[in-house]
Amino acid sequence: MECADYGITRSLERDNLNLNPLQRGGVLPAAARKALYEFGDGYSVCDYCAGRLDQVTRPAVNSFLDDLADFVDADAVRTVHGAREGKFAVMHALCEAGDTIVADGNAHYTTHLAAERNNLEIVEVPSTGYPDYEIKPETYREVLEDAADRGDVKLAVLTHVDGNYGNLTDAAEVARICRKMGVPLLLNCAYSMGRLPVKLREIGADFVVGSGHKSMAASGPIGVLGMRSEWEDTLLRRSGRHEKKEIEMLGCTSRGAPLATLMASLPHVVERVSRWDDEIKKTRRLVSELEEMGGIRQIGKRPKEHDLVRFETPVFHDIASSHPRKGFFLYEELKKRRIVGIRRGQTKWFKCSVYGMTDGQVQYVIDSFREIIEKNRN
């Protein structure tokens, strides 16, 4: 048979400034690129496996997991295929079909899918709505209490930082509420772990999940699942027949290059998390300079506490209405300036991030938006 040409190149997205928040935290440092080379082949991390991925010593998966547990302040961690697979595993281990969980209204769609795959009912904690979309701990408490009055709540899920507005939630306060009510809390840190400090025990959560490809400078798909020791027996329950193997992990999870990159990137990630304040400054500068241009407004909590920013951009929508290239002008003007990551044709609003960019690059992005507005404004 003849195979089609799948177009397996990505130079546009690699060689240009990419504003897509989904892509900013997953860029590999040199050490992880080298790990890809070393561990590219098939089952490469399994050469010296004696039956448990988390105990492999060459490469030192075991030491890595110790360091990772330390990094996220958890009693135990496992790698999973991604945050969503981590959420599914927690729900699967703790809940039965028909059970109820509580989740915030800014939850990622994969929280809903993980629950749906487990046949769970979700009771939702609404955000404050437009324009801040904030999840208030007080509202979380009300909804949780109300749901608990109507029946057992098996799990509470909170999105640490959501992917629509980049709002950082008060996880410690929600954890306090959950603990008081005896409901375990799963914190979805896909947009936080690896960018900003995430400390499970300090926060008071029971579980954290993170995403290697989203925020930990790793090659996808890989995630992190951290837990308190009291949940190890439940979540890491061993098979009756294969006594070394953990059932929820299906024996082992990330058996290849993504794990090698996550390992190689950890020192880089530890270091960059310590510079989180600088990232916030960069983001706030982006927001204030773009808003000053007129016709651009940051949506979500103010001031920004995360690099993911959602902007309403009537200025670009106005331009599009009379521009010969219509809504495509923005994408095309940016691309000319070697900036990518804003969806083609979209001008009413966009999400972006300058995470990991140098100050010079951020300035270049700001100047580019200004130029595009000045050149095209009606």
Add this chain to the structure above:
Amino acid sequence: MECADYGITRSLERDNLNLNPLQRGGVLPAAARKALYEFGDGYSVCDYCAGRLDQVTRPAVNSFLDDLADFVDADAVRTVHGAREGKFAVMHALCEAGDTIVADGNAHYTTHLAAERNNLEIVEVPSTGYPDYEIKPETYREVLEDAADRGDVKLAVLTHVDGNYGNLTDAAEVARICRKMGVPLLLNCAYSMGRLPVKLREIGADFVVGSGHKSMAASGPIGVLGMRSEWEDTLLRRSGRHEKKEIEMLGCTSRGAPLATLMASLPHVVERVSRWDDEIKKTRRLVSELEEMGGIRQIGKRPKEHDLVRFETPVFHDIASSHPRKGFFLYEELKKRRIVGIRRGQTKWFKCSVYGMTDGQVQYVIDSFREIIEKNRN
């Protein structure tokens, strides 16, 4: 915090002849190494996603899945994280807790774990035992009929080629039996898809799962799940809330480099499968030459129909009993000759494969074993 040195290098296993059957089918061709470079970063395959991984056109995941469906003769295929995750998804979609499935006695441990994670009972079809360990279709029929008499059997699982003896089962005959009884058949092709021709409809199976890292020259973790059209509604059921998203896939599965390598490798894999007969010849030559040395015996069905070979090796065990390096001598003698992949300290038996090696390399392996025996035999 300080991170330990994780020893993220693999030159010993990459630069030497590796006899580990687990590693032979996952070696990347040059095109896949290039794909790793292009798509190494984070969520790299998701630049142009409009909500469904299987419909992404840049890179052309959609065309690739069409070609892959063609390659395995299935109506629909999805990528999953590996064969085990594919098995779990099929069981999860078709069965409920407490249901019964039938599986062969040579099943991989992950078949058991997938069932255990789904709370299913397994009724096992025994093999013929030592020394052939064959799974006979007739025995499969008897066990299936007996299980069906005692209650509903929701699924039959057959290991196409097992990982202990490398026995190729008569999947078409088992499929005929299952079809007659109205029990859907899941064929585990982790050791076959990508090595030898696997044709779902021709065989008559309902589902096939394959492993990219084990047998399809891809970077792990990635697998393939193929199905007949009549199962699409069950297995690819969409979310009520997020209408594009498939629940069993948690929206999407392999979001990164492993998928890019699987895509890049497909033309190579299609080509090599057409040369499967040559691989069998190579394997049979290895078996006959090693058995001629005396004190080495191939276990499993004869003649070999797969590259994975299990040998009983009393000759090496005898040597170990009086060798100053005891059981380590074999590993060390092989390593001196730049041959790896036989577990350190193991001399009673081993599994090996010369899949993908040149005739010259196979001869070198044979000569090396002969030399080691001649030099050390008591």
